[in-house]
Amino acid sequence: MDLNDTAARLGVPVEDVERVHRLAGDLPSAPLPAKADAPALLDRLAVRPDDAAEIMAGWPDPGSPLWPPELRWLLDRSIALVRADLGGYGWLSPGPALPRERGPAWRHLYVYAYLALVGVVTGYHREHGIAEAVSWVTLADLGRNLAIDRRMHREGWPVMQSWLTLHARGGIYELGRLQHHRGGGAIDLHIPDSGPMTPEAVAASLDEARAFFPRHFPDE
Incomplete structure (x- = not known):
């Protein structure tokens, strides 16, 4: 593939495309949930009806004219990039900020990546013995952030798309009132x-965390 041409078609700096290509390489991606299952999943992730309608309208159906090849490539490789760091807890950009005015596929590309990674990260949670209730309340930060972005007149998402990779990699957990973000020593x-x-x-959230992390991440 021609990275310069891909960057030009995406409307982003070529350095951003080169970074995705370098970090994702030929690593495995993950499939999106079936479109028929998506409304129930979006509801479980606390996505508001107006945001859910946009996400469904831009769904990457096979052959959809909303999804040119360069956009499909970026979706696939951004999923692979995040998946490759499963279990990580550092700040991670899944890819470049896109020109969101081009439509719902562009506006929500990293939402589709998040949806593809839900099964991956819940599997990671199960391996660590984490209760399903904790998994879903943590992952439901997607809907909260989409609502905040809408209130911010679509200006918050470039930061939020990186923030949400913490949830998609098992780096952060919502325990009661606070979110607890794993780190190297704290x-x-x-x-x-x-x-x-x-x-x-x-106090209740801190007490829960004091029991949670030694139980599920004893090596840390």
Whole structure:
């Protein structure tokens, strides 16, 4: 493939395409869920109806005119890039920020990548003995971030697309009121946009984390 041509067609710097090509290489990707199953999955991930409608409208159906070859390549390789770092907890960009005004496929490309990785990361959770309830409340940060991006007039997503790779790799867990982010020698705390904070809720979340991480990540 011609990386310069791909970058020009995507409307992004060639350095960004070269990075995806270098990190993803020929590594395995992951399939999207069946389109018929997508509405229920989006609902489980707390995606609002207006965002879910856009995601379904841009779905990468075979032969869809919304998906030129360079966009399909980027989707496949961004999934592979994130999947290759399963279990990682560092900041990771899945790919370049795209010109989202081109339509729902461009606007939600990294949402489709996230959906493809749900099965991968929930498998990782199961291997670590993590309860399904924790998995789903953690992964439902997708819907929250899409809603925030919409409130921000579509200006928040370039940061959020990288933030959500933490969830898709098993790097962050929502335990009660706080999100707990695995790290090299400490747990970082994040405050999701999910209502009021009380001292009792914070204390309960910290207590849960003190039991959670030694149980599920004893080597850390």
